[in-house]
Amino acid sequence: MEVALVSAVLKIVGTKLAPLAIKEFRSKADVAKDIQELQDLVEEINDWLHTVGDKAIRNGRSSKWLKRLKEAAYDAEDVVHEFHIEAEKQDIKVTGGKNTMVKYLLTKPKSAVSEFKIAHKIKAIKSRFDAIVKGRSDYSTIANSMPVDHPVHHTRKTIGEVPFYTIVDETSVFGRDQEKNQITSELIETNSQQRIKIVSVIGLGGSGKTTLAKLVFNDGNIVNHFEVLLWVHVSREFVVEKLVEKLFEAIAGDMPEHLPLQHVSRTISDKLAGKRFLAVLDDVWTEDRVDWERFMVHLKSGAPGSSILLTTRSRKVAEAVDSSYAYDLPFLSKEDSRKVFQQCFGIAMKALDTEFLQVGIEIVNKCGGVPLAIKVIAGILHGMKGIEEWQSISNSNLLDVQDDEHRVSACLWLSFVHLPDHLKPCFVYCSIFPRGYVINRRHLISQWIAHGFVPTNQARQPEDVGIGYFDSLLKVGFLQDQDPDQDWSTSDEVRCKMHDLIHDLARQILQDEFVSEIETNDQINRCRYLSLTSCTGKLDNKLYGKVRALYVSGRDLTFDKTMDKQCCVRTIILKYITADSLPQFISKFEYMGHLEISNVNCEALPEALSHCWNLQAIHVLKCTRLAVVPETIGKLKKLRTLELNGVWSIKSLPQSIGDCDNLRSLYLEDCGGIKDIPNSLEKESPKPTSVHDFFESSRIIGPWILFRPC
Template identity: 50%
Template sequence: MVSMEAAVVTGILKVVGNKLAPLVIKEYRSVVGVKKDLQELQNLAMEINSWLEAQGDRAEGNWLKKLKDVTYDVDDVLDEFQLEAEKKDANADGGAMSRFRTKPKSFLLQCMAAWKIKDIKKRFAEIVNQRTDINEIKNNIPDAHPARHTTVELLPLPNVDASSVIGRDREKHQIISKLVESKHQQKIKIVSIIGLGGFGKTTLAKLVFNDGNIIAKDFEVRLWVHVSQEFAVQKLVEKLFEAFAENKSDHHRLPHMSKRISEKLSEKRFLLVLDDVWTEDRIQWEELMAFLNGIAPGPGSTILLTTRSREVAVTVGSTDHFDLPLLSPNDSWQLFQQSIIMPATGWNFQFEEVGNQIVKKCGGLPLAIKVLACALTGKERIEEWTAMRDNSLLDAVGEENRLFACLKLSYFHLPSHLKPCFTICSLFPKGYMIDKERLIDQWIAHDMIGVEDGVDYFEYTAHKYFNSLIQRSFLQDVDENSYGRVKYRMHDLVHDLAQSILGDKISLVVPKEASSSTRSYRYFSLTKQTIHLLPKSLFQKARALYADKCEVDCKIFGMALKNARHLRSVTMDYVDKELV
């Protein structure tokens, strides 16, 4: 297993390799030695990457953090050089006069890029030379510890493959019986499913929601809303409105939306699923209930709520609480076998023995079992299985710590080309339904998609990457609409993992003033913020910017973006642009 820092570096180096590959093929007669330097830099990057993966968890220490910073810098320089290379090619097509007019400026810029490449190559080489002291370094390696905002999103159809869900039949039937037993009750009934992250609360709620024998026949209207950590009544109303309207709620006032919801739900028996509720604010909850009761729902209308906290269930006044149990040892092993792709030759007794020991360390947590099973897929050497079994991360105490440790271990086992593709998903807020095509555009913009032999377009490879993350359970809740657009969601704990990997390189707020720390931010994920004052140097090293439901002063924002020389992507959803 590689350390967290090493895993991040290997991912960035993979991107660097993607950029270097076409550059080393080109010839730069204007700058003596540049091609040689690029070739040597590519060799160094490959050498470091191979060495890090071979060292495993012994690769740790302050020098590795320096290596991460240098790796980010070389990626920035390659962007500049790549741009100049493309300009040079374009000028070359313009004839002799075009080349003559642009040569002095082109020569100067290429010299500057070449000087930066030489400097970074030197810094790289100094760090590579430190490998000779690895025996001294590894004796002082500290133990790795697992590192430890938000939108309301509507799921049109929370699909689930019922045949793939193991060990929840009894709970499903118990919940359904409670939901339908009060057909004539005027007051909206509330039933809560309680359990920590990764227990399978959402999956169980989907089983109930999609039941065609009882639920589909008993309720005239079924709605599903993913809530997560933010509980804003107006936003919940907007998402309920979007379930009926063909356009977004941004175009309508709250009274209009309330009236439309009332028209659709009045006198109808509905089932409303509120998935992943965190609020313990009784006043906010009573405000939501006042709105729902005010639309005159049909008798027997019910709310099914999933939450990690019993306090939430008490706050909302649930009549029934279902504490979701861990999976039994038999169900856990069955889920593991279902989640892993077995080799054609099958496994011998030794593999089953070690597999059972790994499953036991998962402690009956469904998500932990699935991600580790996916991480073991394709590993046909027993040594690889025993290494995972013996990893100290799996000895974490407590269900949530154990789950996070399993997710982290699964990330370590990702191929290096998938690591950056996974971490950049954390740009989008928790609970957000991310469009697959938009995500692939991000990957391509950030040079995360390598060139395959015989394949001349990136999208083909990107779709393979996407499917790999689905198969490894890093992406879930995949939904395809009638137009063929595919969206997905990340489990909250998986999202936490992705953001923890970026660490101090990602900012979730708008800093009021510049500092040494703000100038090191590479990623910005801004939700519901007022962007009227920005330090000019804030985006100096930024690679990606995501803004959702933000109020933006375009003039100030534009001035800050002028210094964003390494910005690969800007994504702005529902932004209120204030023109000044």
């Protein structure tokens, strides 16, 4: 599996090395020669991996050789990334922005990133690749050193967020009518012996428990019978306080920011008092009766006849919560499995030859009647035009397992292997989000661009290319649960999430490159994706050494002010951190390309933003106290997107925003306090007399700005 990820990283390295290998460059340090040789080495290794990689992948466990190669690939990309940014920064100051690499290296030999510093780093990387190529002399270095094995599952505990969708397209669900009717009847039926009835649906991951719960949740009989309908995604870590906050959000429609738990609990009780409710608790794992009873206290005010529908993978969970009815969700029949497969293909199914249909049926039968496995495999097959590719999946030894749970996992792993190379890093990046996280398409694409996953040197805008990548991941089922009623062609707010098993897959692929809990020093040395939820206290500075993507959610998080500035971080997402921590984060990660800040009680964006030369997107969400965007924002010459959403206190935008030469999108939503529009945004249009007139006339300002009415 590691081969696929290494290959994707190497491809990015090769793409970024290409503009550096320029004939015009001459240097005593012979940098150009080293760059060209490094590019040749990268291409040679990648071609070789494509030739022998399948055998290595089927052997499952990665060798030390592959780990060395991956580390070298990451470090090479970091060096090139740093070089590009410093070159652009100096070029704008000195040469006016033309022929960036040539002019920077020829005219500024004593600049911050000098020829000799770059030469030293490039030579060191090239030496590592030379050694790696020599170690690859015999194919057995990889293939024979890795015994055949199935993926080992390492589960990390994280706290998920509330799912955004409870709507399901019933036409895409097969073989669940009987189950839906049976569970609906159980929930509605009154039990005088039990004030709150608990019905549990038990099934394997990917078997369709959540989909079935959605069918029940939206059933007309349920809607008419219950006065209050609530949906809470629980996930692995059963923290009562967090679940109560989610319950509050489901009832009140807003997060209980800075409210004491006692107040939150009282609000829930008041809202449910005397009302018959149905609460869906999706994906429950806890077997602790004490925790369960502590949670149930908050639901006691509901009227008799209230019910809880619980989905879980374990019968022990159903027993621990004293379920009055437990339903074991069966696998799909072969006939319904084929219907799911056919539905995933749509009209393209009719064009398949008999040979394809026969192999397709063989593959579907190996999926064991698990809907998720069928959908993901079907999505991969849809993009394959040769019968040989279909047969290679059918014959894969990964599918030759008897255990149902491992069969599902094998289908998902095999699907990743056959995912196009350009989509692999985009998918793996999504591991940074917590379980159940609602993913905004626009934000995700911005993050991909910051990491270099989306090419920016094409005729098409990178955002448009990114939409194609996003749609491809949806088609193969790696992203899912989009709103079926949404018109994507007219909406920028496309949202989706990842199934828990697919989320697990993304983190398993990264192995120790993903960290959510610090356990060993080795983790710190290898960490590239750092996701910290509900964290408090001071973090080890060493943790940030090689991190590329950072997700932080925690009000009391701090770190040592003496920490050196970090060059590797591309994307930062900050939620619920203290306002005092915000300037520290921004000042330490000035090479980042994407910054997302939400639910932070800051009154102004830090002046340190002006030093983040590479910053291409800023998203400020639900920071209700924010009143000031600094005038120095005009120094961000690469800024493409600025979004202010739910920023009520801000009254105006700085005049310097017109100096952001590459600004393409400005999103203002729920920002009713803005009364004045900077003259610098007028372009050739006359200054509007009001904000309303401004938005009405904004279409003549230019296609590079998209406004949303406040």
